[in-house]
Amino acid sequence: MQKKAFVLSLGASFYHNPGRFFCLGLALAAWVSGCAPLPVPGENASAKAPQATIESVRDFEPDGYIEPIPSLAPKGYLLSKLAPDVYFFSTGIYNNMFIATPEGVILTDPIADKGALLKKAIAEVTPLPVKFILYSHSHLDHIGDAHLFAENAQIIGHIETKKLLERYGDSRRPVPNISFGSVYYLDFGGIRVELLYPGEGHGKGNIMIYVPARKVLMYVDAATPKSVPFKNFGTVDIYGQVQGIRSALKLDFDAYVAGHLHRPGTRKEMEEVLEYYLDSKKADHEAMKRVRFAEVMSATKSRDIERIIGEYYEAVAEECYGILKKSWKQRLMGFEAFARGHCDVWTAFHRTQQAP
Ligand SMILES: [Zn+2]
Structure with missing residues (x-):
């Protein structure tokens, strides 16, 4: 260890x-x-x-794979064309997309505190107003500036997102005017946008926003390209999240918007992150076979049973981290920060949800 x-x-x-x-x-x-x-x-x-x-604080481990954020100067954001009419907007860390149709703009996730920049980016492309706002999910960091666009727009979100936002009562995140269960088709300005719910993963109501005619997908907080998932997978249902990514990969897309990073991802990059999810599950299963609770019991100085269970989890996570390090540290960003936490989540999953 x-x-x-x-x-x-x-x-x-x-x-x-x-x-x-x-x-x-x-x-x-x-x-x-x-x-x-x-x-x-x-x-x-x-x-x-x-x-x-x-x-x-901890013996410093050198970084693994890194993809530096390009300069945002002079505008403070990055804007690129993903496909005809479809634009990718990023602040380096957060991103979204918008569709400029001849009848107005379909905007996704008005990122918290970035609304002013987003307005400038849209104005670069079209003088037309935002007519629809599509919420990927309810989280404040992704949709916290929705109020700046909501006056003349219809907001669409999943029914679970609507319920959560009704509960929060946050004026920055107006409740959707239109909500749905499993699927919703928005036909506007000559383009169809499909809103699809793959089930709970990152959280309740986290949907996929798909533009089939442009082979573009947006699926937020599930699989950031060239990055391991966020701390503890940032998810309430790890099994549901894996299933969600599998559902996404059934769609025909060339580029996807992950909600994070300075650039969109490719299909291959989503597949790579899914491979990490599954590999970390396998590594944790192997670590659980190698680390014996009885050995942790005999080595500990503690008499607090809760603390000893915690030590067992830490020992499994450390072993699992060691297994993963060989193949993933130089492949995906964030490995040093989050790999042990992923192992921890899988240990809990293996112990309580479903045997591998
Ligand atoms: Zn989120």
Whole structure:
């Protein structure tokens, strides 16, 4: 098992200086969340030596596969034509697509805090207004600027998305005017868009948005190209998610929009991510055979049974990570960050849902 080194060098103990300890916590929280640490009122932070440092949180493993985000300058976004009338918009991390028809725009996922940029991107292509908004799912980060486009548009979403948004009552995410169960066809401006529900995976109501005449698919938060899935698969139903990707691959498409990354993906790239899902499941099954609970029991210093079960999960995840590393670290981004978490999800699945 890989050794984890937690080395804290504290200049002042919590007991002697609780206020400063709290400041350290704030600085760490800001760092973890990606924000710059806030100055402490009444203190000139730059004039004082730090009271505490973390020398190492975990032995640093070098990165594996990386695909750098291209510069967004000068516009702040990337815009490209996916197919006739169909445009791909990205802020580097998040993405969506819109369809410019002769009667108006069909917009998908108005990304949170990116509405102003999205309006500029649409205006590059057409002076016509947004007439339809298609929600891929209910999550705030993907549709949080819907309110900026909703005034003269019809919003379409899955019935489960509608129920969730009614529950949240968030004015940034207006409730869909039109909702559906398994399939909905939108015929507008000479183009057909198929909205298909493959069942619960990433969450309730997460649909596929398919433009068959252009061989373009949008399926969000399921399979980001050249990336392992998000933390703990970012899903409420891992088995449903695998089935969802299989359903997507039955459709005839050349390019797909994943909701994340600076570019669209190819069919082969969706297949590759599905292969990772299945390979991580297999690796975890193998790890569960190799790691014995009795051995964890005999090696532990703990007498807390919950903690010992946690240690068993960690040992299985570490073994599973080691199996996956050989074939996946240099193939997909995010491996170092998320592979152990994927193993954890599969261990829970194997123990509670369905034997492999
Ligand atoms: Zn989501």
